[in-house]
Amino acid sequence: MSDLRADIIVVGAGHAGIEAALAAARMGVDTVVFTTNLDAVGNMPCNPSVGGSAKGHLVFEIDALGGEMSRAADAVTIQSRTLNLGKGAAVHSKRVQADRDAYKRYMKRALEKEPKLRLIQGQVTQILTEESEGKRKIKGVITELGEVWLANRVIIATGTFLESEIFVGDKVYSAGPDGMMASRGLSASLASLGVSLRRFKTGTPARVHRRSIDFSQLEAQEGENVATPFSTLSDPEKIDPRLVDCHIVYTNANTHRIIKDNLSKSAMYSGNIVGTGPRYCPSIETKIVRFKDKERHQLFVEPCGLDTDEMYIQGFSTSMPTDVQYEMLRSLPGFEKAEIMRYAYAIEYDSADPLGLLPTLEFKCVSGLYGAGQFNGTSGYEEAAAQGLVAGINAALAELGREEMILPRSSSYIGMLIDDLVTKGTEEPYRVMTSRSEYRLLLRQDNADERLTEIGRRVGLIDDERYAAYLEKRRLVAEEIERAKRTVIAPSEEVNKFLADHSSSEINTGIRLCELIRRPELDYEALSAIDTGRPTLSRAVTMSAEINIKYEGYIKRQLSEVAKSEKLESRLIPEDIDYSKIYGLRTEAVEKLSEIRPKSLGQASRISGVSPADISVLMIRLGIS
Numbered sequence: 001m002s003d004l005r006a007d008i009i010v011v012g013a014g015h016a017g018i019e020a021a022l023a024a025a026r027m028g029v030d031t032v033v034f035t036t037n038l039d040a041v042g043n044m045p046c047n048p049s050v051g052g053s054a055k056g057h058l059v060f061e062i063d064a065l066g067g068e069m070s071r072a073a074d075a076v077t078i079q080s081r082t083l084n085l086g087k088g089a090a091v092h093s094k095r096v097q098a099d100r101d102a103y104k105r106y107m108k109r110a111l112e113k114e115p116k117l118r119l120i121q122g123q124v125t126q127i128l129t130e131e132s133e134g135k136r137k138i139k140g141v142i143t144e145l146g147e148v149w150l151a152n153r154v155i156i157a158t159g160t161f162l163e164s165e166i167f168v169g170d171k172v173y174s175a176g177p178d179g180m181m182a183s184r185g186l187s188a189s190l191a192s193l194g195v196s197l198r199r200f201k202t203g204t205p206a207r208v209h210r211r212s213i214d215f216s217q218l219e220a221q222e223g224e225n226v227a228t229p230f231s232t233l234s235d236p237e238k239i240d241p242r243l244v245d246c247h248i249v250y251t252n253a254n255t256h257r258i259i260k261d262n263l264s265k266s267a268m269y270s271g272n273i274v275g276t277g278p279r280y281c282p283s284i285e286t287k288i289v290r291f292k293d294k295e296r297h298q299l300f301v302e303p304c305g306l307d308t309d310e311m312y313i314q315g316f317s318t319s320m321p322t323d324v325q326y327e328m329l330r331s332l333p334g335f336e337k338a339e340i341m342r343y344a345y346a347i348e349y350d351s352a353d354p355l356g357l358l359p360t361l362e363f364k365c366v367s368g369l370y371g372a373g374q375f376n377g378t379s380g381y382e383e384a385a386a387q388g389l390v391a392g393i394n395a396a397l398a399e400l401g402r403e404e405m406i407l408p409r410s411s412s413y414i415g416m417l418i419d420d421l422v423t424k425g426t427e428e429p430y431r432v433m434t435s436r437s438e439y440r441l442l443l444r445q446d447n448a449d450e451r452l453t454e455i456g457r458r459v460g461l462i463d464d465e466r467y468a469a470y471l472e473k474r475r476l477v478a479e480e481i482e483r484a485k486r487t488v489i490a491p492s493e494e495v496n497k498f499l500a501d502h503s504s505s506e507i508n509t510g511i512r513l514c515e516l517i518r519r520p521e522l523d524y525e526a527l528s529a530i531d532t533g534r535p536t537l538s539r540a541v542t543m544s545a546e547i548n549i550k551y552e553g554y555i556k557r558q559l560s561e562v563a564k565s566e567k568l569e570s571r572l573i574p575e576d577i578d579y580s581k582i583y584g585l586r587t588e589a590v591e592k593l594s595e596i597r598p599k600s601l602g603q604a605s606r607i608s609g610v611s612p613a614d615i616s617v618l619m620i621r622l623g624i625s
């Protein structure tokens with residue numbers, strides 16, 4: 001058959017593959033996406049939720065760049081909450097409970113509807129390359145059915161499927177998540193091309209039937225009253241943040257005893273599993289071992305959707321044998337009669353060393369080959385989607401002969417995530433955290449659109465309607481900040497009673513509204529009582545205006561730090577530089593610089609093992625004062 005070709009082939013229709021395929025097709029490039037199972041497009045093999053600490057920031061950023069996860073999450077939200085409200089605005093993180101099946105349906109439809117995109121069920125088992133100008137270059141792929149598909153670029157987004165194995169106690173078998181088949185053969189093909197692979201692992205808890213849980217013994221956790229959508233294109237009126245409750249339950253001494261007594265039966269502790277797991281998503285047995293003195297661990301009981309009785313027990317992932325899983329579960333209050341619908345398990349899989357990638361997520365060893373998602377060594381739907389978007393955009397830009405897109409660390413958590421991966425690497429599944437960024441105060445949820453929409457527009461993923469909405473929001477935020485700066489609140493009995501009621505010092509002369517907003521004990525919403533002339537504005541606008549006013553000083557300081565770091569970021573290093581010939585560079589620095597081949601002095605300065613002295617030597621060599 002002759003038309004077995006595309007400009008770009010995406011291997012995988014998980015969270016990374018979806019964003020990569022949609023971005024490339026929407027940028028006008030002929031794209032094909034393969035998945036081993038069409039009924040599992042956008043599957044959530046772990047918690048049925050989108051967002052959370054720092055992950056929420058990623059979703060807002062995906063939206064600003066023109067990605068899809070944000071709109072999908074808004075469309076299938078069954079509960080919404082904002083985490084870390086007790087902390088500063090920079091770490092406020094939106095998290096939604098998503099209807100897992102509705103999410104899959106939404107994403108499959110999104111792929112099916114895209115004119116330039118073909119979605120195909122099939123397993124890619126081999127990557128085809130050819131030599132061109134002394135370099136290895138992508139030619140296409142071969143599927144398990146022996147079909148040869150030609151393409152100029154291939155994006156690998158195979159998640160947790162490569163040579164994956166499932167572990168439940170001493171049982172080990174070849175399979176992917178949720179009973180799907182493992183991906184066989186592709187790892188060997190990638191390794192033969194010079195892609196460095198290593199074994200990672202992750203795990204998931206059991207799913208329990210709702211009818212078998214006595215909720216009267218659990219603590220309910222409701223959604224927030226009003227939700228700000230992830231996407232500027234979503235209608236907030238259409239989102240009900242309190243459709244379902246989640247519940248909280250705690251482990252107890254009996255649970256801990258059962259786990260300790262059976263620790264050797266856990267695949268994790270029997271030595272069966274060799275892969276490295278995510279430090280920030282430990283199994284319950286690891287928590288018991290690591291935090292010996294902790295009397296109880298908090299677990300969240302989360303509905304998996306509106307049209308299912310499956311309940312997800314967050315924080316209780318394990319690789320214990322099935323009988324022990326029952327014992328552990330039934331030791332929890334309210335779970336005495338628990339019925340398991342899906343057993344917990346651990347999964348081990350091949351993932352690539354991201355030090356082999358350029359900041360565009362193209363592999364250094366094969367031009368036209370890109371990596372995205374869990375395959376690159378991360379963990380999480382949001383991290384995967386962010387990388388898929390960047391890989392899809394860059395593969396399409398290369399296909400269109402246009403300038404690549406590299407997001408600096410100061411622009412976004414997406415930029416930070418990718419820079420961490422390709423510059424520092426990771427020895428375990430990497431999870432995004434706000435503490436990883438040196439620009440936290442600038443990288444907030446409320447201003448993701450300000451930071452990235454122009455870039456999304458440049459690459460061709462932000463259409464006119466959307467761009468107009470963004471410009472309008474920006475105008476309204478600026479106007480509201482101006483209004484707060486010029487509005488004077490006059491002293492009066494009513495005003496001073498309001499201030500006293502909020503333990504805020506009374507005034508005896510006029511004070512500008514912005515001064516009151518800056519008072520830690522006051523906020524924009526509360527001040528509506530004495531700020532009677534305020535316009536009706538969306539929550540997204542008021543939130544952004546308030547944060548810009550409240551943290552104005554800090555924001556200015558961080559912006560000057562960014563300006564300083566940009567000096568080093570803008571100093572590019574010639575691609576063909578030979579570090580072994582630079583006098584004064586330490587051996588370790590020569591090795592690391594030659595391996596990672598940083599694009600800029602800024603990236604070079606972040607490589608572990610490269611000291612400030614090495615950077616000065618490099619600057620002299622490059623004639624930079």
Ligand SMILES: Cc1cc2nc3c(=O)[nH]c(=O)nc-3n(C[C@H](O)[C@H](O)[C@H](O)COP(=O)(O)OP(=O)(O)OC[C@H]3O[C@@H](n4cnc5c(N)ncnc54)[C@H](O)[C@@H]3O)c2cc1C
Pocket residue numbers: 011012013014015016017034035036037040041042043044045046047122123124125157158159160161162177183184186202203204281345346347372373374375378379380381384385
């Ligand atoms: C058991 C388990 C527990 C997890 N626990 C957590 C957690 O606690 N916290 C967390 O943040 N994340 C967790 N995750 C990770 C989260 O699920 C992933 O981060 C996310 O799904 C990664 O998205 P992805 O697009 O990279 O890959 P995936 O969602 O895994 O999608 C991969 C896609 O590639 C396709 N595919 C694979 N090989 C081939 C091939 N050869 N040919 C064609 N198609 C192929 C598959 O069909 C699938 O469509 C867990 C995952 C699993 C499996």
